[in-house]
Amino acid sequence: xxxxxxxxxxxxxxxxxxxxxxxxxxxxxxxxxxxxxxxxxxxxxxxxxxxxxxxxxxxxxxxxxxxxxxxxxxxxxxxxxxxxxxxxxxxxxxxxxxxxxxxxxxxxxxxxx
Amino acid sequence: xxxxxxxxxxxxxxxxxxxxxxxxxxxxxxxxxxxxxxxxxxxxxxxxxxxxxxxxxxxxxxxxxxxxxxxxxxxxxxxxxxxxxxxxxxxxxxxxxxxxxxxxxxxxxxxxx
Numbered sequence: 001x002x003x004x005x006x007x008x009x010x011x012x013x014x015x016x017x018x019x020x021x022x023x024x025x026x027x028x029x030x031x032x033x034x035x036x037x038x039x040x041x042x043x044x045x046x047x048x049x050x051x052x053x054x055x056x057x058x059x060x061x062x063x064x065x066x067x068x069x070x071x072x073x074x075x076x077x078x079x080x081x082x083x084x085x086x087x088x089x090x091x092x093x094x095x096x097x098x099x100x101x102x103x104x105x106x107x108x109x110x111x112x113x
Numbered sequence: 114x115x116x117x118x119x120x121x122x123x124x125x126x127x128x129x130x131x132x133x134x135x136x137x138x139x140x141x142x143x144x145x146x147x148x149x150x151x152x153x154x155x156x157x158x159x160x161x162x163x164x165x166x167x168x169x170x171x172x173x174x175x176x177x178x179x180x181x182x183x184x185x186x187x188x189x190x191x192x193x194x195x196x197x198x199x200x201x202x203x204x205x206x207x208x209x210x211x212x213x214x215x216x217x218x219x220x221x222x223x224x225x226x
Binding site: 004012031033035040042043044045048050056058089090092094096101102103104105106107109 | 159205
């Protein structure tokens, strides 16, 4: 098991609502990335945070936003939820500017009804 | 643009036989390549990586991968498959600009007794 933890593990929300997902990084890691994995697909990069600032963003609308805290933990916020937002959301922590691998949490399964 | 392709959606192998899961990549510059495994309803677990050096990379659980620059491939291999190896396998390349991972679509490995 990695040292990356995500909460909650499962979540059901109604279309139009807002959701916050949380991630605790592996000790010593300073970078957090978020990925969306739809059923039957590979993970898609949402954005990355380093030193509490967004440091790269994938092809996701502005209603997907995030935060990184001084302890390197992170939140993913999604506003105005749509049915297509139903997916497994994965958090990955890593050490910037090194060749070390990213470690993933177990994911949050979000279902939008 | 950088990309990764996993040409097989599913690979079926008998227990004890060798297995290969294929991956090809397209990058500008030197590739940083990774293999991850995902068990049902779980996050991604790191198996191995190629950064530089020997073309044959050894990883966790007896897995290895062969980097072939001329064929732009990074196939995952194991000499003797176990039923417990049955899972979803993802190949990924690290984007040179920001460190995000670009994943293939995944290959489902099924090992039968």
